Amino acid sequence: MGMYSKIVKYGLYLFWAFKDKSNRFKYWKELEESQWWSFERIKELQWQRMKNLLSHAYQNVSYYKMIFDKVGLTLKDITSFEDWKKLPFLEKDNIKNNLEMLIARNYKREDLLKNGSGGSTGSPVIFYEDKNKTDWRLAAPVRHNRWCGWDIGERQGCIWGAPRDLVEFGNIKAKLRNLVLDRVLILNAYELKDESMYKFAMKLKRCQPTMILAYANALYLFAKFLKDNKIEGIKPIGIISTGEVLYPERRELIESVFNCKVFNRYGSREVGLVASECSEHKGMHVNAENVYVEFVKKDGTPALYGEMGEIVVTDLCNYATPLIRYKIGDVGSPSGEICPCGRGLPLMEMIEGRTSDFIVTPENKFISGPGLSPLIMDLTGIKQLQFVQKEKGKVIIKIVKDDAFQEEEIRMLRSRLQKYTGEIMQIMFEFVDDIPKKQSGKQQLIISDISMKELSRTKGNEQ
Numbered sequence: 001m002g003m004y005s006k007i008v009k010y011g012l013y014l015f016w017a018f019k020d021k022s023n024r025f026k027y028w029k030e031l032e033e034s035q036w037w038s039f040e041r042i043k044e045l046q047w048q049r050m051k052n053l054l055s056h057a058y059q060n061v062s063y064y065k066m067i068f069d070k071v072g073l074t075l076k077d078i079t080s081f082e083d084w085k086k087l088p089f090l091e092k093d094n095i096k097n098n099l100e101m102l103i104a105r106n107y108k109r110e111d112l113l114k115n116g117s118g119g120s121t122g123s124p125v126i127f128y129e130d131k132n133k134t135d136w137r138l139a140a141p142v143r144h145n146r147w148c149g150w151d152i153g154e155r156q157g158c159i160w161g162a163p164r165d166l167v168e169f170g171n172i173k174a175k176l177r178n179l180v181l182d183r184v185l186i187l188n189a190y191e192l193k194d195e196s197m198y199k200f201a202m203k204l205k206r207c208q209p210t211m212i213l214a215y216a217n218a219l220y221l222f223a224k225f226l227k228d229n230k231i232e233g234i235k236p237i238g239i240i241s242t243g244e245v246l247y248p249e250r251r252e253l254i255e256s257v258f259n260c261k262v263f264n265r266y267g268s269r270e271v272g273l274v275a276s277e278c279s280e281h282k283g284m285h286v287n288a289e290n291v292y293v294e295f296v297k298k299d300g301t302p303a304l305y306g307e308m309g310e311i312v313v314t315d316l317c318n319y320a321t322p323l324i325r326y327k328i329g330d331v332g333s334p335s336g337e338i339c340p341c342g343r344g345l346p347l348m349e350m351i352e353g354r355t356s357d358f359i360v361t362p363e364n365k366f367i368s369g370p371g372l373s374p375l376i377m378d379l380t381g382i383k384q385l386q387f388v389q390k391e392k393g394k395v396i397i398k399i400v401k402d403d404a405f406q407e408e409e410i411r412m413l414r415s416r417l418q419k420y421t422g423e424i425m426q427i428m429f430e431f432v433d434d435i436p437k438k439q440s441g442k443q444q445l446i447i448s449d450i451s452m453k454e455l456s457r458t459k460g461n462e463q
């Protein structure tokens with residue numbers, strides 16, 4: 001660890017947390033400790049947090065009061081996880097149709113952060129989070145980043161697409177924070193073209209970040225670009241892949257190009273980090289202090305170890321819009337394995353998570369699927385959407401409308417997308433009654449006949 005990294009870790013980081021009145025540092029410290037607790041002790045902590053959340057939701061969130069009454073439960077009736085499972089699941093539609101009722105009345109709206117999701121499944125949803133949740137949401141990835149060998153104060157390289165998270169879109173304070181504290185080098189996931197990837201590669205070579213964090217497919221695209229162009233000498237200690245499914249053969253290529261291990265991470269905009277791999281790579285450890293995860297089979301019963309089920313999460317930290325038994329739209333499986341690393345955090349596997357593809361523009365720019373989320377998450381009146389690309393100069397956006405739909409949404413989406421695709425790209429809309437799911441129950445955001453063909457057309461495959 002370099003001198004400057006030490007100054008950041010032991011000085012600046014704490015100072016900044018103090019200045020911002022942020023609990024991020026304190027929470028990270030707590031997480032560093034509790035990861036080594038036994039599974040039983042962690043479960044006890046979850047239960048304490050669950051009880052507090054339920055009692056808050058019952059007293060301050062009219063939606064949950066209504067739900068409790070509907071199923072004939074009171075707080076006193078819930079004395080174990082089993083009782084708690086009598087509460088119904090929360091679907092995306094429930095949030096969309098009842099957002100006002102889901103916001104806790106003991107929070108001031110101006111103190112809350114408006115957040116939203118939609119990129120992975122094409123089903124936009126808006127919710128709020130309180131400051132405490134934001135601190136937890138930012139603390140958990142710090143713990144995971146350290147599992148891959150990075151430490152606070154060290155540089156990161158990052159391929160990311162959410163404008164709000166990108167420093168280049170941020171204010172001066174965010175830029176300053178990045179410069180002295182977070183030290184993240186960013187490649188915009190809307191800008192995956194040869195020229196920008198080359199520039200990014202040169203920056204990484206110069207600054208040698210300890211870790212690289214990116215969406216799975218963008219990471220693969222970048223690794224392939226480096227290989228095809230014989231660019232060597234980028235030496236991170238670890239790589240974190242997130243946002244999309246990481247296919248084994250892609251993981252292999254990424255690991256061989258960077259000559260280090262890839263650590264898979266599964267998270268969502270709604271709850272933050274859900275689960276992630278440690279250096280044993282025996283599955284993903286659930287971020288159990290913050291999130292309670294269930295796996296539910298098609299018949300509604302819990303999936304057993306190794307069985308596939310829909311992932312249902314309860315966010316133990318967000319009191320502003322409590323998400324209790326929320327069907328997040330992914331599929332996974334609980335694992336009964338004990339990890340040799342010694343952490344008590346339970347393990348899970350993703351059987352098929354988010355698969356998204358790229359949109360390819362006429363100028364050969366790849367636009368990453370998870371990066372599209374911010375373009376669509378605040379659109380109202382759209383129940384579901386999907387990008388379909390069959391030819392290079394054209395993308396069709398299939399839309400299932402709901403009652404609140406207005407033509408304005410279409411105009412907005414077109415202009416936002418056109419900013420990244422350029423004017424030559426033809427964007428068409430098609431209104432449909434339904435967008436069929438894949439066999440696994442997953443909704444696919446992008447269907448492309450182009451991106452894989454374009455990928456294999458690059459230099460490396462011609463030799």
Ligand SMILES: [Zn+2]
Pocket residue numbers: 278279280285339340341342343
């Ligand atoms: Zn482990």
